[in-house]
Amino acid sequence: MNLTLKVWRQKHKEDQGLMVTYEAKDINSHMSFLEMLDVVNEDLIKKGEEPIAFDHDCREGICGACSLMINGVPHGSEKGITACQLHMRHFKDGDVIYIEPWRARAFPVIKDLIVDRSAFDRIIQSGGFVSATTGGVPDANAIPIAKPDSDSAMDAAACIGCGACVAACPNASAMLFVGAKVSQLALLPQGKIEREQRVLNMVRTMDEENFGNCTNHFECEAACPKEISVQYIAQMNREYLRAAAKQ
Amino acid sequence: MTCVQKPSSIVKKAVMGLTGLVLFGFIVGHLIGNLLIYAGPEALNGYALTLRHLGELLWVARIVLLAAVGAHILTAMSLVRENRRARPTPYQFQDTIQTTYAARTMAVSGLVVLAYIIYHLLHFTFRVTNPHLSHLTDANGHHDVYRMVVFSFQNPWICASYIFALTLLCMHLNHGLASAAQSLGANNQKWEPRFKKAGCIISLIIYLGYISIPIAIYTGIIKAVPGGHL
Numbered sequence A: 001m002n003l004t005l006k007v008w009r010q011k012h013k014e015d016q017g018l019m020v021t022y023e024a025k026d027i028n029s030h031m032s033f034l035e036m037l038d039v040v041n042e043d044l045i046k047k048g049e050e051p052i053a054f055d056h057d058c059r060e061g062i063c064g065a066c067s068l069m070i071n072g073v074p075h076g077s078e079k080g081i082t083a084c085q086l087h088m089r090h091f092k093d094g095d096v097i098y099i100e101p102w103r104a105r106a107f108p109v110i111k112d113l114i115v116d117r118s119a120f121d122r123i124i125q126s127g128g129f130v131s132a133t134t135g136g137v138p139d140a141n142a143i144p145i146a147k148p149d150s151d152s153a154m155d156a157a158a159c160i161g162c163g164a165c166v167a168a169c170p171n172a173s174a175m176l177f178v179g180a181k182v183s184q185l186a187l188l189p190q191g192k193i194e195r196e197q198r199v200l201n202m203v204r205t206m207d208e209e210n211f212g213n214c215t216n217h218f219e220c221e222a223a224c225p226k227e228i229s230v231q232y233i234a235q236m237n238r239e240y241l242r243a244a245a246k247q
Numbered sequence B: 001m002t003c004v005q006k007p008s009s010i011v012k013k014a015v016m017g018l019t020g021l022v023l024f025g026f027i028v029g030h031l032i033g034n035l036l037i038y039a040g041p042e043a044l045n046g047y048a049l050t051l052r053h054l055g056e057l058l059w060v061a062r063i064v065l066l067a068a069v070g071a072h073i074l075t076a077m078s079l080v081r082e083n084r085r086a087r088p089t090p091y092q093f094q095d096t097i098q099t100t101y102a103a104r105t106m107a108v109s110g111l112v113v114l115a116y117i118i119y120h121l122l123h124f125t126f127r128v129t130n131p132h133l134s135h136l137t138d139a140n141g142h143h144d145v146y147r148m149v150v151f152s153f154q155n156p157w158i159c160a161s162y163i164f165a166l167t168l169l170c171m172h173l174n175h176g177l178a179s180a181a182q183s184l185g186a187n188n189q190k191w192e193p194r195f196k197k198a199g200c201i202i203s204l205i206i207y208l209g210y211i212s213i214p215i216a217i218y219t220g221i222i223k224a225v226p227g228g229h230l
């Protein structure tokens, strides 16, 4: 099939950037969205033009590197997948596809479709971990955890940190990302010890990084490739309000 | 320690939810009082008199409401400003997946409601906009709220603007009620759809309750008392 792509091109951080139109010819419908871009890039390289820069790594939906806004929806409009898992068969011959980078003050564009997501790393560094002295691996099931808690923690842990929640949110809020991590750790006995300081620190870093505030549109949940529920935002709110009240 | 500094995003959200619920409480109480119009002039005017005789309690309620409105608006302004700044470059192709019209227009619906509340107070509380309708007295020599309301809503413009403002208020509440549960951390996966549905049903009931009054007056179902035409 043949497609028309409207792609955001930006040489570097300070560059103004603009949308450029490309024709993607003879695209196989079994290709993934990223493979389609590879084909377009090969063509550009042959023509001596600068290929389109985009983030990718695992290409199987587990690393969270790919980060494309496809026709206004992070990772495209198929539910529960990343851009690398999106197949071209979901498009029709002759379609016009807009491809843009994540847009948020906290995620500045580095080049073309690649944004700097290190704000997420700084949020995690401020509390998204469990402090433990090293030693032997503890026995499995040495600490009993209720099934509903472990299930809920697993669902929150599915987050791959891609930033689709921020990209989808009309306010560029990171509350689903932070909520998932805060909830995951607060649900488990190992994480409960630092739960108060963790939520206070992570929320403070989130605010300092200039993410917006949640206004309950729930676009994040709908865009999340791991379909993480907004209940984790409510859980983070609970965690935070309790911790703040104690201080 | 975090609370002493600039309030965090989550504290601001909690303030929105809490003050929103206080205002919601007023909206419900006010509706119940207003519906007394169906019980006739004695009931409504008697209720108005009781309110006036509350004395200090009335002032406590007024101050709480005023503080809630003030905090609600100031926090909303701060949130809206931060949210605008959080995405300086808009998408060229804009689309949404599951948000609602009500959710996207909270600031506008809130501002229109605020403007209407000011007009509403000038009309019925300070009685400056329609003085010839609002300084009547009943048979007992007390302020005749009943006739004030009936004569006012016989005017199509007053009726229409009231219904318009209430449409926006109830849209605001439709998103606001479910939001408050989320912001205050009362939500979970099981309750999320229930809160959403409850918010929708409650705001619809409130809407119908409020607008039934101007409609009943305008269509002549509720009439001014005998001898009561201007």
Ligand code: HEM
Binding pocket: A213, A214, A215, A216, B013, B016, B017, B018, B019, B020, B021, B023, B024, B027, B072, B073, B076, B077, B079, B080, B106, B107, B109, B110, B111, B113, B114, B172, B173, B175, B176, B177, B179, B180, B181, B183, B184
């Ligand atoms: C009687 C009047 C009002 C009632 C009952 C009311 C109720 C509510 C409720 C329950 C919420 C949800 C809070 C949350 O997200 O947890 C809310 C949000 C909001 N209200 Fe109001 N409100 C009223 C008036 C206003 C006014 C006058 C403004 C004007 C500026 C306003 C602006 C907003 C905004 C912008 C939000 C969204 C904030 C956010 O989600 O972060 N509201 N309101």
Ligand code: FES
Binding pocket: A055, A056, A057, A058, A059, A060, A061, A062, A063, A064, A065, A066, A082, A083, A084, A085
């Ligand atoms: S490239 Fe790893 S999730 Fe898409």
